[in-house]
Structure formats: structure tokens, C-alpha cells
Amino acid sequence: MGGVDVGGPKGKRKSLDSEINMIPMIDLLMVTISFLLITAVWTHMARINADAQVPGPPRPDTEQVKQEPEKQLHVMMQSEEKFVLVWKQGNQTVDSIDVPRKDVVIQEGATQVIRFPDLAAKIESEWKAKGQHSNPADKKLDQAILHTDNKTEFKYLIGVIDAVYQTHREQMIGSKVDKVSAFNVTFAVN
């Protein structure tokens, strides 16, 4: 038995010494560990966002101000040899850059992790040069539009979206500045 002696006056009063019965305590600890191990979740699920860019409902009460179309980054991944990054403003092409396609494939059990580090680096440098929303007070994000053929597997799409989201910028969230992705990704409907 394990005991705790807290001292105190001697006499006929109830003893202040208390004892912990070790056997039920160890039993309890073992059962708790077993329960927690069985119910433990070791894989961390997460999500990667894409926005369908649906305009909100019309607001007849507010006056419509004609806005200049913003620059958008179109990421073309139809070719197996290269990615094409195209900056467009409305229908007008501002710039076009070829990025040689180098797939980094990492086999992790049944899952193939596809990474495009060169593409991520190029998108980051392009955003630093031509991105429009870099001010931390600016709530809007630059828009990236992903063009892909119908046969591309989902893991490659996630690889490219992940590369686009690798570019981060500072944004005021409430009273503090936080790091967020510089782009918002959507799919081209074609």
C-alpha cells in the first residue's frame, strides 16, 4: 500500500494519514490507457479549399460601380512536359510563363504523394511580382484558376492546388496578423 503521511496532532481523533490502494489504482490506470489507445485517432484529417466563384444575389438597393477586371493566374496542366502560368486581366493575356513539369512522387503506403516544388516556387515568385492583394488589411485574395484535362487523376490536381497554396501572405484577422494562402483556387469549366 502506498501512503501519505501529512502529520498532525496525535490523539484519538481520526488519523490524518491516508492510504491509496495501489492495486485498484494500477488497474484504473491500465483500463484508462487501454480505452484511450483504442479510441485514439492517429491520422489527422484536413481539407484543402476551392471556391466555385458564384456571384452573390443581386442587390437592387446598392448602386453598382463598374470595376476593372482583376488579374488572375491561370495554371494550365494539360501538358505532360510543362505547366503554363498565364496572367489574364479579363480576356487580355498579360503574361505567359512556361514551367517545366517535374513530378516528385513519394510513395507512402498505399498513397502516392505528388509534389510540384518547382511550380510552387515559380508561383510564389510570380505572385510577389504581379500579385494584387498583398496588403495585410486587404481581405481579398488573388485568384488562381486551374485548367486540366479530363483524364488527370485527382492526386495530381491536389498536388497542383497544394503548390498554389504554398504561397502565403499576411492578413489582418481581427486585431492580429496571420499567415494565409495568397491565392484562392477554382477550376476552369472547359
Added chain:
Amino acid sequence: MPIKTPGRRLMAHVGLEFVQKKVSGGGHRSTNASLSLTSMIDFLVVTVVFLLMTFSASGETPIARGLTLPKAENTMDMIDAPMVAIVGSQLLVDGAPAGNTRAVEEADRLQRIDELFNILKAKRELWKQMHPGKDFPGVVVLQIDQNIKAIVVKSVFQTSAFAGFPNVSFMCNSIPKSPGG
């Protein structure tokens, strides 16, 4: 004859010294092993504290069977939203069947999946009735196998957007950020 303290006995005439000798080693290494209770309890308590800290009472996000999700680095935390899973060619919304993607695969062109559209639209209307006066978040989470073709992904994405869920998230396994990333 000197008086001896009686030791442990098996019977009146059989002493238990030989057992004691055997147990204590008798010149050899003891067969008795002792366990330090203090360090064992310390270890158990530390393990319990660690497991309690990592315990999630909300439970695991249910993943449809037979799906291998892709892995990504730049991810966000999961949110509570309707789940659309693509298992083979079968579509499931929160585990209930919601049509299939065979027509999309055969036609090989982007198209709306009507059954999925109707179910998502009904979910949206139900949410609006349950939360009058609030803005609908329009978030849907897609569970898609890593080998599904882009045409199916885009069709489900577009159908979700048409049904009033423009904020689409793809469920992934999170991987730690690489040093340079």
C-alpha cells in the same frame, strides 16, 4: 540441543529452506524479479496524461470505405459540413446513396449530376428553414479517391456549386510542412 526459531515448513518434518534457497538464488542469479512501483506508476500516469491530451471527444471524421485520400501540406482544419463521397462510381451524401458518376465517365464531358443536385438542394433548403435569417455558409466537403479522374471531380464540384454549395473543400490527409515550404 539449542532452541531454534521454526522457519517456514511444508509439513511438520519437511522444512521449506530448500524452496527459499531456490527462490533467493542459492548462489545463482535470483529467479525473483522486482518491479519498481514508483517508476511504473510514473510511466502509467505520463502515458494517461499524453493520451488524454491527444484525445478527441468529437470522434473521427467518417471516411467512406475503400477510399484512399490524397495527401497535402497546405491544408486547413476540418469543419462540420455535408460530406459527399465518391466510392468507385457511387456517390454518397453523408453516407446515403446520391446517384453515380457512370454517365459522366461515359460521356467524358462536364455535366450536372441530377440526383446529387436534388439531395444537396434539399439539404440547403432544410438548413435555411432551421436557421431563418442567417447566411447559408454553402460549404461542402468532398471525399474523393486519389485515382478518380478530373472530369468526375469537376462534375461533382460544379453540381455542388449549382446546388448552392460554392465553397467546396477536398478532404485530404495532412502531412507535415517540408522545411523549405
